[in-house]
Amino acid sequence: MGSVRTWSTVVAVGIVNLFGVVPAGYAAGDAAAGKARVGICKVCHGLDGNSPANSYWERYTTQDFQNMAKGQAKYSRNPVWPKLAGQNEIYLAKQLLNYKTGVRTDHNLWEFAGELSKKDMEDIAAYFAAQKPKSEPVSTDPAAKLGEELFKKGKPGMKPCMKCHGLSGHGNEKVARIAGQHVAYIQKQIWAFKLAERKTTLEMPPVVEKLTETEIKAVAEYVTGLE
Ligand code: HEC
Ligand code: HEC
Structure with missing residues (x-):
């Protein structure tokens, strides 16, 4: 009896997930079609969305991150490119739209991608979301504690x-x-x-x-080692 109840709960939750979370107007993308569109993206983000680390980043100070966040052009040759592998599909599609509409402005070489259609964005999002994410090694920096x-x-x-990103930092449709x-x-x-x-x-x-400057570094050191 107990197991029957468990199953019906699982099924009910599944239905809520299928119909409840996908925003109206969002069609799940086609990952295979997306793969065909990432020729330029892979230069920075990697074909499988696991962008490699760049030793240059270790030299960046808080002042650099602040300048970069403000979009200063001098960082454009060594930008900080994120991993996209395993990122949530709906979050990814939303960010692509954010860049296209100018809500997020700091995208390196964005002119190549500004021409993507809504369908392209959904397909690319589906493709990167389906790739296996590779974490960085658990940080040995004492600040990670x-x-x-x-x-x-x-x-x-x-x-x-x-509370929002989940215990393992995997996020959900709305949270990165x-x-x-x-x-x-x-x-x-x-x-x-x-x-x-x-x-x-x-x-x-x-x-x-x-968050203070020290805490920002500390939380970043912890999160990078989460799988
Ligand atoms: C020349 C390097 C470069 C290329 C090429 C590039 N990107 Fe990026 N991408 C970046 C950088 C740098 C950022 C971080 C920008 C920021 O801080 O907002 C970024 C951020 C993103 C984000 C936001 C990720 C997040 O976690 O919020 C998405 C999505 C993305 N890129 C998708 C793409 C796609 C799709 C393409 C190809 C059509 C592409 N990028 C091509 C450098 C690049
Ligand atoms: C109340 C909910 C909430 C809490 C608490 C929260 N976040 Fe977030 N976070 C979000 C949401 C929602 C987004 C996605 C924003 C968007 O759509 O652009 C996000 C985005 C981010 C991003 C950008 C990811 C990317 O790929 O560009 C980082 C980094 C981040 N959060 C770190 C943190 C850290 C570190 C903490 C704790 C100190 C934290 N968040 C606490 C809701 C939260």
Whole structure:
């Protein structure tokens, strides 16, 4: 009897997921068609969406991340490119639209992609979402411990990251996957939210408002090692 109940619960949850979360007007993309469109994207993001780390990023300071978040052109030769593999499909499609409409402005060489149609964006999103994400090694930086605290427990007046991003940092349709993401990219985005340069969500600003420079580095060190 117990197991029957469990199954019907699973089925009910499945139906809610299928019909409840996909926003109206969003058609699931075609990953195979998407693969055919990523010829240029792979230069920075990798064919499988696992962009390699760049040793240049280790030299960047907080001041650099702040300048970069403000879109200063001098960083365009060594930009901080994110991993897209395993990123949530709907989140990815939304970001592509954000760049196209100018809500997010800091995309390197975006002129190549500004011509993508809605269908192209959905297909590309489906393709990268289906790739297997590769995490970075667990950080040996002692600061990662503080990062774990902030991620799991938050601090007074600040919700823990896991409340929205999940215990493993995988996010969901509306919340970005941050597990395994590059330390430099995470720092840059947190500064972009903190400096109100990235205005894609109302959820991140109250969180990052509370984070200090040390805490931003610490939480990035922790998240990069999550699988
Ligand atoms: C020359 C390098 C380069 C190329 C080529 C490139 N990108 Fe990017 N991409 C970047 C950088 C740098 C960022 C981070 C920008 C920012 O901070 O907003 C980025 C960010 C993104 C994001 C946001 C990821 C997130 O987690 O929010 C998506 C989605 C994306 N790119 C998709 C694409 C697609 C699709 C293509 C091909 C049509 C492409 N990119 C081509 C450098 C590149
Ligand atoms: C109240 C919910 C919430 C909390 C708490 C939260 N986030 Fe987020 N976060 C979001 C949402 C929603 C997005 C996606 C924003 C968008 O659509 O552009 C996001 C995006 C991000 C991004 C950008 C990812 C990318 O690929 O560009 C980073 C980095 C991030 N969050 C880190 C954190 C960290 C670190 C914490 C904890 C200190 C945290 N978040 C806490 C909701 C939250």
